[in-house]
Amino acid sequence: MPLTATTVVVPIDFSAESPRAIAAALEIVARPDGLHLVHVMPPLETMSPGFLVGDITEESRTRKVTEALTKLATETGATAAILVALIGTPGLEISDYSRRQQADLIVIPSHGYHGVKRLFLGSVAERVIRHAACNVLVVRRSDAE
Amino acid sequence: MLTCRSLILPWGLLWGACLTGPPLLASEPAAATAEAAEGPIADVAVEAGGATVAEVIDARFGVVVGWMEAVLFWEPVKAVPIPLIVLILLCGSIFFTVYFGFLNIRGFKHAIDITRGRYDNPDDPGEISHFQALTSALSATVGLGNIAGVAVAIQMGGPGAVIWMMLIGLFGMTAKFNECTLAQVYRKVHPDGTVDGGPMHYLEIGLQQKGFPFLVAKLFGLVFAVFCIGGSFGGGNMFQANQATTAIRGMIGDAARLDWLIGGVLAFFVGLVIIGGIRRIGQVTEKIIPLMCGIYVLAGLVILVMHARQIPAAAVLIVQSCVAPEAIFGGFVGVMVQGIKRAVFSNEAGVGSAAIAHAAAKTDEPVREGMVAMLGPFIDTVVICTMTALVVIVSGAYQEPAAGEGVEMTRWAFADTISWFPIILNISVLLFAYSTMISWSYYGEKAWQYLFGSSRRAVIIYRSIFLGFIVLGAISSLENVISFSDLMILSMAFPNVIGGVILAPKVKSLLVDYWTRYRHNEFVTYD
Numbered sequence: 001m002p003l004t005a006t007t008v009v010v011p012i013d014f015s016a017e018s019p020r021a022i023a024a025a026l027e028i029v030a031r032p033d034g035l036h037l038v039h040v041m042p043p044l045e046t047m048s049p050g051f052l053v054g055d056i057t058e059e060s061r062t063r064k065v066t067e068a069l070t071k072l073a074t075e076t077g078a079t080a081a082i083l084v085a086l087i088g089t090p091g092l093e094i095s096d097y098s099r100r101q102q103a104d105l106i107v108i109p110s111h112g113y114h115g116v117k118r119l120f121l122g123s124v125a126e127r128v129i130r131h132a133a134c135n136v137l138v139v140r141r142s143d144a145e
Numbered sequence: 146m147l148t149c150r151s152l153i154l155p156w157g158l159l160w161g162a163c164l165t166g167p168p169l170l171a172s173e174p175a176a177a178t179a180e181a182a183e184g185p186i187a188d189v190a191v192e193a194g195g196a197t198v199a200e201v202i203d204a205r206f207g208v209v210v211g212w213m214e215a216v217l218f219w220e221p222v223k224a225v226p227i228p229l230i231v232l233i234l235l236c237g238s239i240f241f242t243v244y245f246g247f248l249n250i251r252g253f254k255h256a257i258d259i260t261r262g263r264y265d266n267p268d269d270p271g272e273i274s275h276f277q278a279l280t281s282a283l284s285a286t287v288g289l290g291n292i293a294g295v296a297v298a299i300q301m302g303g304p305g306a307v308i309w310m311m312l313i314g315l316f317g318m319t320a321k322f323n324e325c326t327l328a329q330v331y332r333k334v335h336p337d338g339t340v341d342g343g344p345m346h347y348l349e350i351g352l353q354q355k356g357f358p359f360l361v362a363k364l365f366g367l368v369f370a371v372f373c374i375g376g377s378f379g380g381g382n383m384f385q386a387n388q389a390t391t392a393i394r395g396m397i398g399d400a401a402r403l404d405w406l407i408g409g410v411l412a413f414f415v416g417l418v419i420i421g422g423i424r425r426i427g428q429v430t431e432k433i434i435p436l437m438c439g440i441y442v443l444a445g446l447v448i449l450v451m452h453a454r455q456i457p458a459a460a461v462l463i464v465q466s467c468v469a470p471e472a473i474f475g476g477f478v479g480v481m482v483q484g485i486k487r488a489v490f491s492n493e494a495g496v497g498s499a500a501i502a503h504a505a506a507k508t509d510e511p512v513r514e515g516m517v518a519m520l521g522p523f524i525d526t527v528v529i530c531t532m533t534a535l536v537v538i539v540s541g542a543y544q545e546p547a548a549g550e551g552v553e554m555t556r557w558a559f560a561d562t563i564s565w566f567p568i569i570l571n572i573s574v575l576l577f578a579y580s581t582m583i584s585w586s587y588y589g590e591k592a593w594q595y596l597f598g599s600s601r602r603a604v605i606i607y608r609s610i611f612l613g614f615i616v617l618g619a620i621s622s623l624e625n626v627i628s629f630s631d632l633m634i635l636s637m638a639f640p641n642v643i644g645g646v647i648l649a650p651k652v653k654s655l656l657v658d659y660w661t662r663y664r665h666n667e668f669v670t671y672d
Contacts, residue, residue: 014336039336041335041337042594042599042600042604043599043601043604044422045339045587045590045604046418046419046420046421046422046424046427047418047419047427047583047584047586047587047590048272048339048505048587049272049273049277049278049281049431049502049505049587050272050273050338050339050340050505051422051424051427052281052418052424052427052428052430052431052583053273053277053280053281053427053428053431053432054272054273054274054277054505055272056272056338056339060337060338061337061338061339062337064336064337064338065336065337068336085337088600088601089598089600089601089602092600
C-alpha cells in the first residue's frame with residue numbers, strides 16, 4: 001500500500017541530506033502545500049559579540065533562516081511548502097511542532113554515522129523518533145558510514 | 146546511549162570528588178600560582194563543622210592544583226628551571242613570529258588600516274566588524290591582569306620582568322594571529338547568520354584534514370573545551386569578581402559582611418545580560434571599555450609626567466634588572482618566567498580564548514582578521530601593562546612595604562601621585578572585571594556547547610553555574626580555587642599551541658597568498 005499523508009513535517013538542518021528528505025516527502029504528501037520545512041535554531045547567545053555590538057537579533061536570525069529555507073525550497077521544487085523557523089532544542093521542537101500541526105508524518109534525514117563519530121555527534125533523528133506523536137520516516141544517507 | 150558526556154565523566158567525577166569527598170587537611174597553597182590571588186581577600190562567614198565552607202572547598206581544590214602544577218610546572222631541563230607550559234608558550238610565540246616573517250612588525254600598519262574599517266564589506270559573512278571583534282576580544286583580555294598582574298610580576302620578578310612582558314607581548318602578537326586566522330578558516334557560519342568558531346573547531350577539523358584520526362583530533366578539541374570552561378569559571382569569573390569586590394570595599398570601606406551582597410549584585414548585573422538578555426547594558430559596557438582603557442592610560446601618563454625626572458633611572462633599572470637580576474628574584478630565568486606568565490595571563494596569546502570572539506568578524510579573508518587580532522597583545526601588554534609597570538616603578542610603589550600587593554600596589558602608586566586617582570583605578574577595575582566576566586561567559590558557553598550541545602537547558606545550566614561562581618568569587622578567600630582557574634587558562638595553551646604549530650603551514654600558505662594580493666593592491670577598499 002503506498003504511503004500518503006496530508007501534513008508532512010521535514011526538519012531541515014541545511015546538510016547535504018536535506019534535499020533528499022524533501023524529495024522523499026514530496027512523493028508522499030497529498031498536496032505540496034501540506035509540506036512543512038522546519039529549521040530549529042539554538043537560543044540566542046545574549047552575551048555574544050554579534051548580539052551585544054553586532055546586528056544579530058531574533059528577527060535577523062529568523063529572516064536569514066527564512067531566506068535560506070526559501071532558496072532550498074526553490075531548488076528542490078517545494079515552492080508551495082510552509083517555511084518555519086523555530087528556536088529551541090531541535091528534537092523536542094520538531095516533535096512539538098508536528099503535534100501542534102497534527103502532522104501525519106515526519107520525514108527526517110539521518111547522517112548515518114557509526115562508531116566513534118556516532119558517539120560524539122548524537123542524533124536528532126533518534127530524539128524525534130522517541131518524542132513524536134506520529135509516524136517518522138528516516139531517510140538514510142546513501143553512503144552512510 | 147553513549148555520548149561525549151561519557152568522556153567528560155572522569156573530569157566531572159574528579160571535580161565532584163574534590164567537592165564532596167571526606168574532609169582533607171588544608172593543602173599547601175599553590176606556591177607557583179598563588180601570586181595570582183593578589184589583593185586583600187574577604188573572609189567567609191559560613192561555618193561548616195569548624196572550617197568555613199570556603200576553606201573546605203579550597204582544600205579540595207588544592208589537591209587538583211597540586212596535580213596540575215606537577216604537569217604544567219614540570220621543568221624538563223633541570224639546569225634551566227623553566228616550567229613546561231612557559232617553555233611551550235615562549236617557544237611557540239617565537240616560532241610563529243619567525244615562521245610568519247615577523248608579521249607583527251611588517252603587518253602592523255596594515256592591521257591598523259583593517260581595524261579602521263578600510264576593508265570592511267558589510268555583506269561579508271559574520272556577525273561583527275573588525276573593530277568590534279577587536280574591542281570584544283580586548284574587553285575579555287584587558288582586566289585585572291593589566292592592573293594587578295603587572296604589579297605581581299614586578300613584585301615576584303623585579304623590574305626586569307617588564308622587559309619579558311613586553312617581549313612576550315610582541316611575540317604573542319603572531320601567536321594571536323595564527324589562532325585567530327585558524328578560527329576564521331574553520332568557523333561554521335550558520336544559516337541564521339551566527340558563527341561558531343574557535344580552537345575547539347579548528348583543532349578538530351584542521352587536525353583531521355592534516356591526517357590525524359578523528360578521535361585524536363576530537364580529543365584536542367575536547368581537552369581545550371574542558372580547560373576553557375574551567376578558565377571561564379575561574380580566571381574569567383571568580384578572580385574578576387573577587388578583585389571587583391575588593392575594589393568596591395576600597396570605595397565604601399572595609400565591610401567584609403557586605404561581600405555576599407556585593408557578589409549578589411555583581412551576579413545580578415551579569416545575569417541581566419547573560420540570562421535576561423538586556424542588550425543595552427552589554428552594549429554600553431562594550432563601548433565604555435575602549436574609553437576606560439584610554440582614561441586609564443591617560444591617568445598613567447599624568448603620573449609619568451609628574452615623575453618625569455625618575456623615568457630615565459627607571460628605564461636603566463628595568464634593563465639592568467633584566468640582564469643582571471638580583472638573586473632574590475630567581476636570577477635571569479626566574480625574572481623571565483614571571484614576566485612571561487603574567488604577560489600571558491593578561492593578553493591570552495597562545496591560550497586561544499580570543500579566537501572565539503575573532504571568529505565572529507565579518508570577512509571572507511581569514512588572514513585579515515588574524516592581522517586585526519595581532520593588535521590585541523600590543524594594546525593589552527605593550528601599551529597598558531607597560532604603563533602600569535612604569536607607574537609602579539617610578540612611584541616607588543614596588544619598594545614600599547606599605548603599598549601592599551597586586552591591585553593594592555597599583556592603587557598605592559596612583560594615590561601617591563594624586564589623591565583622587567584611585568577612584569579612576571577602582572572604576573576601571575569594576576568595569577574591566579564586569580566586561581571580562583561577560584566576555585568569558587561567552588567563551589565558556591561556546592566550549593560548553595561543544596561538549597553538551599546548544600539546547601536551551603544546556604545553556605541555562607551553564608549560565609546559572611557561571612552566576613553562582615561570581616558570588617563564590619566575591620565572598621571567598623579561595624587561593625587554591627583561583628590558582629586552579631589560572632592553571633586552567635594556562636592549560637588551554639597545551640592543545641592550542643601544539644595544534645597551532647601543526648596547522649601553521651595552512652596559515653602560512655594563506656598569508657603568502659593574501660600578502661601578495663595586498664602588495665599588488667588587489668583589495669577593494671571602503672574608505
